[in-house]
Amino acid sequence: MFSGIVICLYMRRSVCLLWYTIFYTQGKKGVDPMTDQSWPGILCRIAPQFNYHAAMNWLFYFISVLLAARATGTLCFVCDTAKSNEHCTRKGRIRRCARDQMCQNEARTTDRGIRIWKRCKQKLACENNYRQNVQCNPSELGSICRCCCNTDRCNLKLLYCHEKIIEQFPERILLCPPLEPPDNGRVICPNKNDVSFIGVGTTCTFDCDPGYDVIGQSSSRCTKLPHQNVARFDKEPPMCLKHECAIQHTELEGGNVTCNDSNMIGSVCRFVCEAGYVLSGSNLLTCEPSRFWSTVAPTCQLIVCPAHIDPANGLTECTEGNRPGSQCRFSCNQGYALSNNSTLNCSFTNETNAEWDKPAPICEEMLCSELGQINNGQFSCSKSNHFNSTCSLECNADQDYFPSPRNTEFVCIDGVWDAPRPCCTRNCPPYTKMDLLLILDSSSSVGRENWKSMMQFAETVINSFVVGSNLTRVSVIRYNRKVDNATQILFNDFLDDQEGLLNKLRTLPYRGSGTNTGQALSYAKRELLKESNGNRKEVTDVVVVITDGRSHDKVAGPSRALRNDGALIYVIGVEPDNGNILDEEHLIDVSGSATRVIRVTSGFSGLTDTFQADLTEHICGNLCSDGDSITGRFLERFSTSRKTY
Incomplete structure (x- = not known):
């Protein structure tokens, strides 16, 4: 209909009549739009007389009103x-x-x-x-x-x-009858302001006035009775009764108590202790409306020092327990020792406290020294380094190592091993670990025959030890006015070739004049003791200087520098056959100590096999001094005596 109105108002009459014929009359016979009194016919006849633009404005206004009304909510x-x-x-x-x-x-x-x-x-x-x-x-x-x-x-x-x-x-709709409050109390329901609706499921609670307690159930619920269309509360209302505290305080051990109203609500009890006791807790208690005292009752505690118990692995004996005036003595079981004072005294520090005069000791186990790791063997102990532990030593026999001393079983008693710590060692000579440097004086005063004796002596010393990369390494130089570095033998020249080393030694020439021992010591520190030349930093350097006379240069400074690097310097001073006397102070300047000076007074002929054996014995010394290293052995043997040959 709406589309027809728009067509009739805005278009020509012919279009309007066409619309009328097609959509309104639908082909009905005898219907003439020029005479038809229905609203479509009237609209078709008057449409040409309308002002189309004005009509459209009114039409759109009318539509807007309808849409606005339709868009507004309820x-x-x-x-x-x-x-x-x-x-x-x-x-x-x-x-x-x-x-x-x-x-x-x-x-x-x-x-x-x-x-x-x-x-x-x-x-x-x-x-x-x-x-x-x-x-x-x-x-x-x-x-x-x-x-x-x-x-x-x-x-x-x-x-x-x-x-x-x-x-x-x-x-x-099922309602429970209203609840009556108990005497000295009240009932509280969720819908208290609407007493006409205490429906099924509603729970009411009861409360009493101050000074009274609820005796019975504190709540009741409105429920429907089974098989009946009736609702009732499931609990009877409780009673409100005046109350008192359940406990009545009348006695206090070690003191006394007084209450102003027995155990009734509001009563206050006062607690006081006798002399020698101290109150533990509050001295005032009040019976509160909750029917409970304001706090637990206090007690009178005897004033004592903190109790002592026996220390672990020990005992305690006290004259009067832990009361003031008591004295306690502490002792320990065998294998244990007290950490501090063995006697303590208990005394008052003030009116309410007593303390011991010193901290309590403990019994500490007396441990033996740690055995640690051992070269070329291992320890086996029953209880490590603890009291009464028995230990033994097993050495690597397949490498010729054996325990020293032979009886290797030892026990830890009161913190001390009952025998010296053994070691795993091999026979010395030939086995030891050192870097041996021989510095040979080849000045003209020595003479060719004596030089041969010196070389034979050096060869015998070297043959006393096993030369190897992990045992003894040998370096040799000769000197006079200057060091002969052309013929020197370095530590790494013959690491595992003892025969090659001896062959090289036999080729050292004898020539030159002058005796600059200080220069030879400086050269040894600067060149021969380098790691690149085979010197080992972890192994002791043993420097043996063989000379027959006083040096023409200063030796104290070079010797000190060499010893500061850890080297041990030994001097074999050989008095020549010409009757010259050795200057012992000069030899001490070379070695740094009189204990490391060996004088041979029978000339170079004194460098015999006997002297060589004695020297190697000094080098080996105690087999258990510092394992296979000879440092401790030298220090032990040469620090106690000097020999003159």
Whole structure:
């Protein structure tokens, strides 16, 4: 119809008549639009007389009004958590909802009575309300009733859902009779302001006045009786009785107590201890309305020092326990020792406290020294280094090592091993570990024959030891006015070739004059003791200087520098056959100590096999001094005696 009006008002009559014939008369015979009195016929006849633009303006205005009216939502009444419909009406307001919303009422049955909400709600949600109203039963807690309407102010006057349910199912509303409060007490129900609605599921509680206690059940619940349409509370109301504290304080061990009103509510008790006792807790207690005292009763504690118990692995003996004036003595079991004082005394520090005069000792185990790791063997102990531990030593016999001393079993007693720590060693000579440097004086005063004796002596010394990369390494130089570095033998020249070393030694020439021993010592420090030349930093350097006379240069400084690097310098001073006397102070300057000076007074002929054997014995010394190293052996043997040959 609307499209026809637009066509008739805005287009020509011919178009209007065509529309009339096709869509209105639908081919009916005898119908003439020029005489037809229906509204389409009249519209076709008068359409040409209209002002089309004015008509269209009115038409669009009319359409806008219709659309605006169609887009405007329903007027609804809104409120939140009202206690009744009248309460909702008083505090609520009118609100225009959105176009796709309706007016909704919601009533919930809570433990505080009915609560009401009115609001705008989506139409789809309202449709769901009808399916969800299976929860709607106002006589039961948790009931939720919802329903909607879609006309202005349709939810204003009535609760709508709730009243209709009550009208339709009045027998479903079950109420319990009001509860009477107990004497000296009161009853508290969630819907106390609405005594007409104490419905099934409502719980009421009971409380008593100050000074009284609830005797019985403190709450009761409204429930439906089985097989009856009647509701009753499930518990009888309690009684409120005046109360008192259950405990009556009359005695206090080690003191006394006084109360101003026995154990009645409000009574105050005072506690006092006798001399020699101290109060533990509060000195005042009050019987409170809760029928309990304000705190636990105090006690009178005897003033004592902290109790001592026997220390671990020890005993304690006290004259009077831990009371003031007592003396305690501590002792330890065998293998243990007290950490400090063995006697303690207990005495008062003030009127309420007593303390021991010193900290209590403990019994500490007397441990023997740690055996640690041992070269070329291992220790086996029953209890490590603890008291009464028995240890033994097993050496690598496949490498010719054996324990020294032979009886290797030893015991830890009171923190001390009952025997010296053994070691694993090999026969020395030939086995030892050192870097042996021979510095040979080849000055003209020595003479060729004596030089041969010196070389034979050096060869015999070298043959006394096993030369090897992990045992003894040997370096040899000769000197006079200067060092002969062209014929020198370095530590790494013959690491595992003892025969090659001796062959090289036999080729050393004898020539030159002058005796610059200081220069030879400096050269040894600067060149021969380098790691690149085979010297080992972890092995003791033993420097043996063989000379027959006084040096022409200063020796004290070079000797000190060499010894500061850890080298041990020994001087074999050989008095020549020409009757010259050796300067012993000069030899001490070379060695740094008189204990490392050996004088041979029978000339170079004194460098015999006997002297060589004695020298190697000094080098080997105690087999267990520093393992296979000879440092300790030299220090032990040469620090006690000097020999003259």
